[in-house]
Amino acid sequence: MLDKIIKTLIVTVSLLFCLNGGVLAADLVELNQLVENAEAMDGQIVTVTGEAIGEAMERGDHAWVNINDGTNAMGIWMPLDDAQRIKMFGDYKHIGDQLQVTGVFNRACVEHGGDVDIHSNSITIMAAGYATTESVPAPKIIIGLVLVCLAFVLGLIYLKVIKKSDG
């Protein structure tokens, strides 16, 4: 009997531990949730993740880095040292570094003219970005070449027809 109680206790404690971990994960907020609940979340410390996009914009000893988590995009105000740790920013040819940012969410930032932003306390690079490889499908090239040839032939016909109609 005692054995059973001990086992149950171990399982319960383990479950509690796991659930506690789950709560930490749930602290991650989507950017769109912040926009939708801006009044309630204003001034709170939040943790968000997202891909660094575009480029870092240096402003003195700080920088703006915009991140996109797929639900929305938002500006992160961070120390320049943190911004310089980001090696890859998302654009047409790149997937940017995946960041986890913990910081203070501002619905209308007093420091930044009413901006909706996050002032970061800590930045973690969860996954390094990479360059995407671009391959053009062969049918696209073939169709393109055929259409260009057709346009060229029609151009010649046009010149002939117009010359004839004017003459």
Place this chain on the structure above:
Amino acid sequence: MNTFKGRFYSIFIISYYTGYVILGIALLMVLPILTAVGLQEWNPFWDFVITMAISVILGLLLIIIGKQTRLNKSFVQWKHGFVVASLSWIILMFLCAVPYLLSGHVNSILDACFDVMSGFTTTGMVLTQDLDHISLSLNMWRHMLTFIGGQGMIVLALTFLLKETGGAYIFYVGEAKDIDLVPNVKGTARIIWKISMVYLLIGTTALWLDGMAIGLNPLSAFFNGLFIFASSWSTGGFAPYTQNMMYYHSFSYENLTIIFFILGSLNFGLHYAILSGNKKELLKNIETQSFFITSFLASVLAVMWLARTGVYNDAIAMFRRVVYNVLSAHTTTGFGSIYARQFALEWGDFGILILVIVMLIGGSACSTAGGFKGLRIGIIFNSILADVKRLLASERNVKVFRFHHIKDQILADGPVKASALIIICYLITFAIGTLIGTFYGYPLASAAFESASITGNVGLSIGITTPGMPAAMKVYYIIAMYLGRLEFLSVFALIGFIIGGIKKCWTK
């Protein structure tokens, strides 16, 4: 010499000029192609090569079909101008959507057409997804569409491709740009494009320099400057990133856009008058007076209202988040310095109503702006004042009322009636859009906001315009943008022409 045979000669005329318009726009695709080559974006390169080839083929075919027109140009009538303008816009919408579709950044051809019409009409609503990862060449195309759409693409194509443009004023009016700066249309079109190109140079340079000052790298600052200028001047509202103006986090960058979108929303005639030394025109003109009065009143009311809600606590925040959006809405630009949903969640019914009103009023006639235009508001307002004065004056006293728009003009019944008719058409289009929005379950205020933004070719969104919205709404919004930009008459002419053609076939 009349070489036209049969009753359907109009089709040849329309085919001929539409062909040239398509050919003109096809040639402009060289720019995104060169961008793609320069930046080694090979998928977009082939997307634009395919689109350009299809457009050239279609354009040349239409010109060859209508070749008889070359000897019968005196037969071109007003109806042809209107039909060419409205038909070209529809054909070009489909053709210019091809690069979007091939890029894989849109869900369907409907979404691609929506974005193209949004660009042409300088609306600025976006259904293209993942803007942060689209190619620079496609971004170039998006912003070119809005820039060309703002200045008038029919006139651009016809003026620069055809040697003789004696009757081109017809096409000019068809595209809602009825202004004669100099006696011939070719000269007027060239002046419009010269003004735009000078501003393009100044604006891009200013935004480029400021872009570098706010931390963008030189190449990126150049492209961002070019794109944002094109959008500001054409009162388009497109931006290269998902966050629109919020991407830059910069007061100076926002201020530069304000200067350029206000300039873009002013009548080309006014620009020409001021550049010709007639600086007093800026103060005397009925449109500038109307714009400054309505934008001042709307800004004050919006600031007073939002001050009560306590969202923004200082003057700079009020200017950047409230006045900026009011001016952006009034000039029908559509740059947003707050998230779309913030309008719904923070602005309240009064704030939304203020924006709906200014979006419907819009900018100046014969500018790049949309809406029912300050000129018409000024004419209607002056005619009400004139009627009141007539009522109060002695019956023996016959007084002629005037208004000033480039020159002193008599406030006759004709312009008042024409202005009222156009305003009624806009209001009906707006009302139908609101009705459809509420039918699909959106709140009244949100449906009205989005409908006003679409009808006035503004581009601010309250969150309704998304790839997931009902297809019927996307179709209606395309129609409303198109009607609003061409100011109804050209589209009505096209419908009348089609019905007339069917009747002719029926009675044959």
